[in-house]
Amino acid sequence: MEASNSIWAESLYRLKQNKLAVISGFVLVFLIVLAVCAPLIAPHSYSYQNLELGAVAPNATYWLGTDTLGRDQLSRILYGARVSLLVGFVATAVALIIGVSWGIVAGFFGGRIDATMMRVVDVLYGLPFIIFIILLMVIFGRNIWLLFIAIGAVEWLTMARIVRGQVLTLRNQEFVLASQALGIGNISLFFRHILPNILGTIAVYATLTIPQVMLLEAFLSFLGLGVQPPMSSWGTLIRYGVESMEEFPWMLIFPGLIFTVTLFCLNFFGDGLRDALDPKSN
Amino acid sequence: MLNLILRRLLVAIPVLVIVASITFFLVRLAPGGPFDSEKVVSPQVLKNLNEVYNLNAPVSEQYFDYMVNALQGDFGPSFRYPGRSVSEMILTGLPVTLELAMYAVLFATILGLIAGITAAVKKNTFLDYFPMAIAMLGICMPTFLLGPLLLLLFGIELELLPVSGWDDLPGDKVLPAITLGAAYAAYIARLARGGMLETLNQDYIRTARAKGLSEFKVVMVHAVRGGLIPVIAFMGPAIAGLIGGSFVVETIFQIPGLGRFYVEAAFNRDYTMILGTTIFFSALIIFFNLLSDIAIALFNPQARSS
């Protein structure tokens, strides 16, 4: 118990030292707040088309300009944040649940159970998931829950491997062996010794999976298969932006910028977390 | 070593069968058949068409027939392009996609290694932060954002490179390769840096330095190996990702590769084409994963057991 507490304290300290990570963290929180409050703060409707207006460059009424149907870009980006971040978090959560459980079971029980479970992971690694996802979206496309599950199902493999590795290492550590010798049961062992020590890793890889997921969703949106309008994700906005990038560059610049920045921050923050928890890796 | 290869190959066959089966039934589940078109055909004609392609038989029979043929390498005729067999179409598109992927990998590896090694050696200086920041950018920018931007800049504004085509105009392979490889260059740079830093901390490096070896030799000969391992391990998943990324790049740059064939086939319900391409891609991924595992084993015998 003592060991855990000071590890947390040390990690937090190291994290705070990493200025880039801290800034990223704040930016992320800011973005999340914006996304959650979008219905309150968006200046215009994200779907109302002003056909007479068409696409106009940023001005006083429309801070980030409008798209070809006269829809306010700022509002669309705010609502797009909701969609993209939602997909990011939920799909990651799906990946997390599957991957972490899998990894814990495999690592904790070891032996043949571990070997079989990891073999399954190896086999699944060889599957062209992109292909399945495309097929699934083409066939059953309209369901956002399907999207979450499909994306989550692709990303859990790495999580499983890493968690399993951690659990294995921990299980063989001295303090665990000692506890076992003292007669402490498996469940207690798990919750008091193993879980706290892998939380960090889970947090790190979750943070790093979110951008992967968001990229995947954007990719699907680009192909026309992702979240369906009227809820347009950032990926969809970028797609429209690319189509009009020569005539109306603001349609591409703003969504592209904010998407990249968000992913940037997620990655930096995740990196920072990882460095804070395990300084040797830097 | 031989053991590893054999084991992998043995596993690969059932995997491919499973992949094919899943895809087969998934596609059959989809509403809309290959012969649905805007100009509706009479039920008579539809029946005839289905007859030609054996679509009137019970699904289990179709499945069995297909599997037997596939195992012998016959993936049937394309539904959408009468007269063309799936194998033929795959063989046209595959070399293109492979070539694209190869150039992308080459670009990614060279750029990534240079950046990663430099960053590791010059740790915590500008030469560390700058390449790593650019690398991060590469990871965070989707291909379909980067591609058009590069296209806009180099193809249209500066008119330095062609905007599309493959093998038609000189230099038309440059932009697609860069676009596809950019994100991987970034990953490789980070992995290389991480691996090298870890290696540089090892005892045997200090020993080498103590022995009086030049810094250059220390880095290039000894440390680099440590940096290469994670990169090689990454190759397997990288190829898998590259194949996915090729869909987008092939669409943007008008490249007649397998990725584009696949997306079209999915939209057109070209059953046989979808199946054939899926099996092929799976086989490719399995193959490259195997190669990368072999390479790791060669470089680092300890890693074999994990």
Next chain:
Amino acid sequence: MHIANGSEPQGLDPHIVTGVPEHRLITSLCEGLVITNPKGGPNLPGAAESWDISDDGLVYTFHLQPLAKWSNGEEVTAEDFVWSWMRILTPSLGSQYPDMLYYVKNAAAYHTGEINDFSLVGIKALNSKTLEVTLEQPYSFFLKILSHYSTYAVPKNVVLGHGTIDDRNGAWTRPGNFVCNGPMQLKSWELNKSIVAEKNPYYWDAEKVTLNEMHFYPIVNESTEDRMFRAGQLHATYSVPQEKCPVYIKENNPNLRIDPYVGVYFYRINTQNPVLKDKRIRQALAYSIDREKIVKRVSQCGQSPADSFTPPGIDGYFPDTQIPFDPELAAQLFKEAGFPAGEGFPKLEILFNTQEGHRKIALAVQQMWQKYLGIEVELVNTDWKVYLSREMVGDFQISRAGWIGDYEDPNTFLDLMRPNRGNNKTGWENEKYDELIIKANAQSNQENRYAVLREAEKLLIDEMPVLPIYIYVRQFLLSTDVKGWDPNPTDTHHPKFITLER
């Protein structure tokens, strides 16, 4: 000449393919009895040098070009045409266009298997250069139909040399095997890359053909082909990206071509639906769509708002119907039908296949119906095949649709909405309408026929099972070096009329 040709063609067999990119290719590689006049209007001689029509309009005698040859040097004979029509009418071939020939006596019966003897079908070779065709009725537009590629001939010996008469997957269409009678011949075909056609020295009018080669590129992405055109890699694009069209129009771009096209963009209404059964509701829906605005602000590419189902001006046919934009009348109709200000009206669903253009129009319509009628509309987009299958089984309320005419005559539109037509899909079965069309088909005089057709059109627009929105145009970029690429309603450009300046 370098031409962007939309999507990768399915194939080159005129009896099997169905699309527009294929149309372009096949009309360059093969030639029918007649060819489309590049300026529109009556068809010109093609493989047939001249023809006689009997007084009762039932028997056509075609005299084939004495010099007509296949690209392998063999003569084009009347027997080739007889055999070819037998081929397309052979049920096991699975052609999707046999109905083009149903106007010929007993052709439908042969295709559906009612009769098995092809000699009973109304096409005979009187001698090697004379072809006699007998029709079911004196259809005055029969010559128009003959410019459609499904009526073209294929070289019997070549086809049989690579497969049976009904072999869909025969190898006769491969480069190296493909033989046809058009101004160009197939030189090479690289999948998803390009199709190259070169001048056919055996073409009967070869001296008029100045193009040496035509390169067709399958480029699906409009922005890509737009860029390629501007980079000088193409002479002609297939279409223009939607965002660029208004820009090009505004700057008077000399390369922009907007040609009238024989097509109509409309919404199908499922008339079997309980609320949509009421004609007044359908009319109200139509009158509350501001077509002008859609054309000006959404599609923005020089289309014209539709006042009829048949595009006006096809071969001199001008419908005299009108679809007003009258929101007040619409609201009034809704009230009469029992839904004042949209109260109690169930949510309507607009089905369309996933494509930005369709979505934008659907969004605009959704907003208009909400504003003027007070009803709630949901947009449902699915992928192409799912959309088709839903339409086919009637699983929709309102569905986006487009119809491109197969030949230059109003019949190709009005025939669509007859009862028992597979392409009707609206559930609207109107006996009176059917009678009118049958009556029109029996008229051999064009004026009389058009008069009856106009009546049919009036009935159609009054009943409104379909909501016409705009008349298609063909928008594309054409290099100023290309001459002879004249606008005509079916967008057919016979290579012998095209010249390149440089």
